[in-house]
Amino acid sequence: xxxxxxxxxxxxxxxxxxxxxxxxxxxxxxxxxxxxxxxxxxxxxxxxxxxxxxxxxxxxxxxxxxxxxxxxxxxxxxxxxxxxxxxxxxxxxxxxxxxxxxxxxxxxxxxxxxxxxxxxxxxxxxxxxxxxxxxxxxxxxxxxxxxxxxxxxxxxxxxxxxxxxxxxxxxxxxxxxxxxxxxxxxxxxxxxxxxxxxxxxxxxxxxxxxxxxxxxxxxxxxxxxxxxxxxxxxxxxxxxxxxxxxxxxxxxxxxxxxxxxxxxxxxxxxxxxxxxxxxxxxxxxxxxxxxxxxxxxxxxxxxxxxxxxxxxxxxxxxxxxxxxxxxxxxxxxxxxxxxxxxxxxxxxxxxxxxxxxxxxxxxxxxxxxxxxxxxxxxxxxxxxxxxxxxxxxxxxxxxxxxxxxxxxxxxxxxxxxxxxxxxxxxxxxxxxxxxxxxxxxxxxxxxxxxxxxxxxxxxxxxxxxxxxxxxxxxxxxxxxxxxxxxxxxxxxxxxxxxxxxxxxxxxxxxxxxxxxxxxxxxxxxxxxxxxxxxxxxxxxxxxxxxxxxxxxxxxxxxxxxxxxxxxxxxxxxxxxxxxxxxxx
Amino acid sequence: xxxxxxxxxxxxxxxxxxxxxxxxxxxxxxxxxxxxxxxxxxxxxxxxxxxxxxxxxxxxxxxxxxxxxxxxxxxxxxxxxxxxxxxxxxxxxxxxxxxxxxxxxxxxxxxxxxxxxxxxxxxxxxxxxxxxxxxxxxxxxxxxxxxxxxxxxxxxxxxxxxxxxxxxxxxxxxxxxxxxxxxxxxxxxxxxxxxxxxxxxxxxxxxxxxxxxxxxxxxxxxxxxxxxxxxxxxxxxxxxxxxxxxxxxxxx
Numbered sequence: 001x002x003x004x005x006x007x008x009x010x011x012x013x014x015x016x017x018x019x020x021x022x023x024x025x026x027x028x029x030x031x032x033x034x035x036x037x038x039x040x041x042x043x044x045x046x047x048x049x050x051x052x053x054x055x056x057x058x059x060x061x062x063x064x065x066x067x068x069x070x071x072x073x074x075x076x077x078x079x080x081x082x083x084x085x086x087x088x089x090x091x092x093x094x095x096x097x098x099x100x101x102x103x104x105x106x107x108x109x110x111x112x113x114x115x116x117x118x119x120x121x122x123x124x125x126x127x128x129x130x131x132x133x134x135x136x137x138x139x140x141x142x143x144x145x146x147x148x149x150x151x152x153x154x155x156x157x158x159x160x161x162x163x164x165x166x167x168x169x170x171x172x173x174x175x176x177x178x179x180x181x182x183x184x185x186x187x188x189x190x191x192x193x194x195x196x197x198x199x200x201x202x203x204x205x206x207x208x209x210x211x212x213x214x215x216x217x218x219x220x221x222x223x224x225x226x227x228x229x230x231x232x233x234x235x236x237x238x239x240x241x242x243x244x245x246x247x248x249x250x251x252x253x254x255x256x257x258x259x260x261x262x263x264x265x266x267x268x269x270x271x272x273x274x275x276x277x278x279x280x281x282x283x284x285x286x287x288x289x290x291x292x293x294x295x296x297x298x299x300x301x302x303x304x305x306x307x308x309x310x311x312x313x314x315x316x317x318x319x320x321x322x323x324x325x326x327x328x329x330x331x332x333x334x335x336x337x338x339x340x341x342x343x344x345x346x347x348x349x350x351x352x353x354x355x356x357x358x359x360x361x362x363x364x365x366x367x368x369x370x371x372x373x374x375x376x377x378x379x380x381x382x383x384x385x386x387x388x389x390x391x392x393x394x395x396x397x398x399x400x401x402x403x404x405x406x407x408x409x410x411x412x413x414x415x416x417x418x419x420x421x422x423x424x425x426x427x428x429x430x431x432x433x434x435x436x437x438x439x440x441x442x443x444x445x446x447x448x449x450x451x452x453x454x455x456x457x458x459x460x461x462x463x464x465x466x467x468x469x470x471x472x473x474x475x476x477x478x479x480x481x482x483x484x485x486x487x488x489x490x491x492x493x494x495x496x497x498x499x500x501x502x503x504x505x506x507x508x509x510x511x512x513x514x515x516x517x518x519x520x521x522x523x524x525x526x527x528x529x530x531x532x533x534x535x536x537x538x539x540x541x542x543x544x545x546x547x548x549x550x551x552x553x554x555x556x557x558x559x560x561x562x563x564x565x566x567x568x569x570x571x572x573x574x575x576x577x578x579x580x581x582x583x584x
Numbered sequence: 585x586x587x588x589x590x591x592x593x594x595x596x597x598x599x600x601x602x603x604x605x606x607x608x609x610x611x612x613x614x615x616x617x618x619x620x621x622x623x624x625x626x627x628x629x630x631x632x633x634x635x636x637x638x639x640x641x642x643x644x645x646x647x648x649x650x651x652x653x654x655x656x657x658x659x660x661x662x663x664x665x666x667x668x669x670x671x672x673x674x675x676x677x678x679x680x681x682x683x684x685x686x687x688x689x690x691x692x693x694x695x696x697x698x699x700x701x702x703x704x705x706x707x708x709x710x711x712x713x714x715x716x717x718x719x720x721x722x723x724x725x726x727x728x729x730x731x732x733x734x735x736x737x738x739x740x741x742x743x744x745x746x747x748x749x750x751x752x753x754x755x756x757x758x759x760x761x762x763x764x765x766x767x768x769x770x771x772x773x774x775x776x777x778x779x780x781x782x783x784x785x786x787x788x789x790x791x792x793x794x795x796x797x798x799x800x801x802x803x804x805x806x807x808x809x810x811x812x813x814x815x816x817x818x819x820x821x822x823x824x825x826x827x828x829x830x831x832x833x834x835x836x
């Protein structure tokens with residue numbers, strides 16, 4: 001075991017982690033721990049753009065953007081945070097441009113903007129061009145630009161280091177972050193990083209679904225590490241299903257395709273979104289569009305022999321426009337489906353895309369241990385966190401924005417905290433939890449296989465807690481997850497070595513997914529209403545009287561060692577917008 | 585709207601027969617043996633799946649110790665460049681039906697970088713060459729309040745080289761790089777190109793001097809391996825030629 005000491009440790013090197021690192025490295029001795037290489041992070045898969053009311057191409061302002069964000073999130077958004085997001089969006093985009101990001105340009109040389117789902121002029125009047133973009137590879141450009149600037153600033157990376165535990169020490173009775181424990185993939189060595197401040201920026205949990213746009217590596221490691229140490233997870237029942245994933249594969253096809261004029265059609269060729277969202281049509285918010293697609297499929301208007309998908313039609317758009325604005329997604333269609341998008345519509349289905357919930361933080365990125373109290377020295381930003389700017393449903397282009405605005409805020413706040421704080425003592429045997437976990441798996445002889453359990457988990461999640469949920473389906477998922485958790489204790493791996501043991505890490509990642517899937521299902525069961533991405537067929541309406549509040553899920557361990565989940569609730573911060581009926 | 589061609593393809597999808605394919609994989613694990621060996625795995629698989637799916641099938645159902653890097657699984661993250669049937673490709677962008685599954689499909693680590701285990705190589709020399717070309721925008725003077733202006737044409741000038749995902753498929757396909765690890769390699773030059781031809785950048789001369797080094801662009805022998813290997817379709821050799829020309833003319 002090695003012990004390292006840094007002022008600030010950042011867990012994850014995607015957009016939020018690297019944006020934080022650029023700030024924190026200037027102000028404190030910083031280490032960035034990533035289980036991949038920085039440029040492999042899934043920020044790079046984001047396509048369509050980053051919202052900011054630059055008003056470069058038409059009238060726009062941050063107040064409209066705030067409203068759209070609140071409405072898009074079905075009024076579960078904390079409105080103070082949404083206002084910060086929309087206001088600071090403008091500088092966040094300009095910062096990236098100055099760092100070198102090659103945005104597409106208007107004829108007069110300013111940053112070009114395009115339409116995106118749920119973004120409107122004047123509180124829902126009509127779609128507005130608010131998304132700043134670089135073709136359909138905006139996330140790729142953000143990830144590259146941030147990495148380039150990390151190289152420039154001399155940010156210190158520990159690549160292929162898996163953070164598996166959060167260390168917490170009580171200082172005068174106050175739970176305080178002491179550092180993290182990481183496992184080095186190349187050698188199997190365990191490293192303790194003592195740090196004054198820790199920032200989680202480790203991304204989402206999409207891999208508990210089968211059809212997902214998420215990378216194999218998005219297994220909620222950060223959420224699980226904090227949750228296991230008694231910290232709450234907020235709003236985990238809210239998961240976004242992106243309307244246009246490649247049929248069966250789940251690979252993302254950007255909403256920018258519809259922003260450029262693409263149309264969703266059922267088997268009769270009907271533009272069905274006109275029925276569900278007369279104003280915004282194909283550019284309604286993602287929860288609305290995904291439900292509409294499944295309604296078409298359920299009512300027998302799906303395409304293909306099994307009627308299990310619909311079409312994204314780009315055939316009426318000029319090939320030059322597709323080449324210039326949507327080169328990557330048209331190539332995906334050619335590579336993975338053998339389809340030519342110039343002439344053929346693309347089969348799509350909703351794909352599990354984004355966790356609105358996560359580690360609760362305030363607007364400075366400080367992690368909360370209950371509804372109001374911060375954990376000194378602990379921060380989170382990006383998809384791993386829940387500020388909450390996305391509420392019950394995130395708007396497209398608001399996640400690339402979130403990572404930049406709150407990544408920067410967390411980086412500054414954490415480094416400033418480091419500068420004025422001392423190290424707290426590490427707990428006794430700080431590496432013991434990770435060491436035991438690794439040894440148990442390495443010596444395992446059980447009969448269960450990781451890949452089998454993971455597949456069963458993904459199938460039950462797809463079948464029971466996806467776009468449509470009922471008490472019955474969620475209970476089925478809860479029971480199945482409990483069974484899988486039991487069987488997980490009997491899991492064994494084949495690779496017993498120390499060197500690049502990805503077999504071992506996949507087993508640990510599955511443990512994280514099982515913990516988080518359980519939190520998600522239990523949170524969803526208790527929310528007896530429909531709001532944003534959480535749709536209950538048995539409670540199809542939003543219930544502001546009983547449920548306009550955030551879910552806070554805590555892991556409880558009884559005296560006899562039995563684990564359970566305790567749910568609590570946190571009020572939503574409302575400033576200027578009263579909840580209204582949500583129409584697009 | 586009708587889409588007859590698509591319906592036909594979908595019908596093909598539905599009754600798609602699984603085939604038996606042999607994957608011949610170059611295994612190496614110094615914890616077990618200092619020698620690398622070829623190992624054959626026969627699996628049942630839909631030929632429309634990717635080589636990455638096949639590797640997962642082997643790892644998950646047959647041999648958990650098979651080791652490779654991967655993340656996004658659709659050609660964006662750059663983790664899974666490997667040598668498939670002797671050619672550098674991303675495993676997640678290579679469909680099995682496109683590489684003749686009737687014969688054994690060979691899979692091995694990319695060349696020119698030290699193999700650490702199975703398909704995993706040491707990427708550090710690759711990233712060091714990248715860092716050496718100063719891969720970040722360098723400007724002088726005060727920053728403008730708003731964005732820097734750039735015409736659509738100026739933006740287009742370096743569009744091709746912004747697509748790089750640092751997968752190393754190009755660099756590890758280059759015979760010069762195989763023989764001399766000191767050579768910067770195509771990927772680093774591509775990333776220098778991305779800034780040299782960016783109208784906002786003001787350090788072109790500096791970058792050109794770095795690439796004028798004995799291990800710089802002049803080592804390129806224009807074999808086009810890099811262009812063939814690039815999974816993003818970047819015209820790598822052309823970019824290297826443009827840097828060479830800029831060195832001679834000092835115009836960029």
